[in-house]
Amino acid sequence: AQTVTQSQPEMxxxxxxxxxxxxxxxxxxxxxxxxxxKQPPSRQMILVIRQEAYKxxxxxxxxxxxxxxxxxxxxxLKISDSQLGDAAMYFCAYRSARSGAGSYQLTxxxxxxxxxxx
Amino acid sequence: xxxxxxxxxRDICQRGTSLTIQCxxxxxxxxMFWYRQQPGQSLTLIATANQGSEATYESGFVIDKFPISRxxxxxxxxxxxxxxxxxSSIYLCSVRQDGTEAFFGQGTRLTVV
Numbered sequence: 001a002q003t004v005t006q007s008q009p010e011m012x013x014x015x016x017x018x019x020x021x022x023x024x025x026x027x028x029x030x031x032x033x034x035x036x037x038k039q040p041p042s043r044q045m046i047l048v049i050r051q052e053a054y055k056x057x058x059x060x061x062x063x064x065x066x067x068x069x070x071x072x073x074x075x076x077l078k079i080s081d082s083q084l085g086d087a088a089m090y091f092c093a094y095r096s097a098r099s100g101a102g103s104y105q106l107t108x109x110x111x112x113x114x115x116x117x118x
Numbered sequence: 119x120x121x122x123x124x125x126x127x128r129d130i131c132q133r134g135t136s137l138t139i140q141c142x143x144x145x146x147x148x149x150m151f152w153y154r155q156q157p158g159q160s161l162t163l164i165a166t167a168n169q170g171s172e173a174t175y176e177s178g179f180v181i182d183k184f185p186i187s188r189x190x191x192x193x194x195x196x197x198x199x200x201x202x203x204x205x206s207s208i209y210l211c212s213v214r215q216d217g218t219e220a221f222f223g224q225g226t227r228l229t230v231v
Contacts, residue, residue: 035219043208045161045222091160095220104149105176106212106220108160 002027002094006109013082014117020067021077021112023092031097034068034075035106040088048090051075053097079114087116120145124211124223131201131230138197139226141211146191149214152184155225156207164209167194201230 003026013019025034036048051059051068059066063080079086092109121144131137141150150167165173165186173186188194198205211223 033219037222043210043225043227045210045212045225047219047221050219104214105151105163105166106161108162110160 002029002032002096002107004092004094004107004109006090006092006112008112009110010113010115012115012117013079013086015082015084017082018078018080019082019114021079021090021092021114023075023077023109025073025075025092025094027073027094027096029096029098033095033097034066035093035095036064036066036075036077037091037093037108038086038088039091039111040085045091049077082116084116084118087114089113120147120213120215120221122211122213122221122223124226126226127224128227129229131228133202133230135201136197136199137201137228138195139209139211141194141196141213141223143192143213145215147213147215148191149220150188150194151212151214151220152186152194152196153210153212154207155210161210164196167196198228201228203230206230 005024032053034051038046038048049061065078067076089111091111093106123142125140152164153161155161163176164179165175167186167188169188185197208225210225212220214220
């Protein structure tokens with residue numbers, strides 16, 4: 001079974017600064033997807049960024065980028081120029097790329113609570 | 119991306135009663151899931167809602183406690199039955215279309231007193 005570990009329960013960053021959230025995972029599969037989701041107090045889970053394991057290039061979405069290290073099974077999220085609206089819980093998630101029953105659900109880490117200091 | 123409407127957004131219920139949560143999507147989706155998020159915790163998959171057949175439950179979740187319906191490709195319900203305070207959680211509907219990512223409803227915050 002796959003597991004996802006987020007070792008930082010809480011993080012804080014000054015507004016306009018950069019912060020990196022850590023995520024490691026364990027799997028025996030070679031093809032899979034990794035995601036970062038953001039959950040603000042409104043409870044809505046919002047997809048921040050995704051990475052396909054077969055791609056060597058790190059995904060980037062505006063101020064959000066990842067450092068994907070497949071051999072180390074590491075998938076960190078970097079937020080640049082942090083804004084007050086970035087304050088939220090951030091969840092790292094894994095999904096298998098194989099088809100068939102049981103392979104489509106997401107496995108989540110425990111989350112990291114990010115605070116942004118004005 | 120799919121737009122998901124989940125109702126109710128929150129409710130306070132008496133123990134021993136049941137609550138049905140609805141998930142409506144604005145387009146047909148291939149997969150629908152129900153997750154539970156206990157206070158301060160991560161998301162745990164309850165079941166995969168299968169269109170026209172019985173849901174597929176994860177270990178630790180049973181149909182008698184969490185009956186699920188999915189009559190078509192845009193709608194599903196989750197019922198939390200015979201509630202106890204331990205059922206107080208956020209329940210989230212999630213859908214997947216043809217792409218890789220999953221989209222979520224805004225969640226239902228359930229408090230059982």
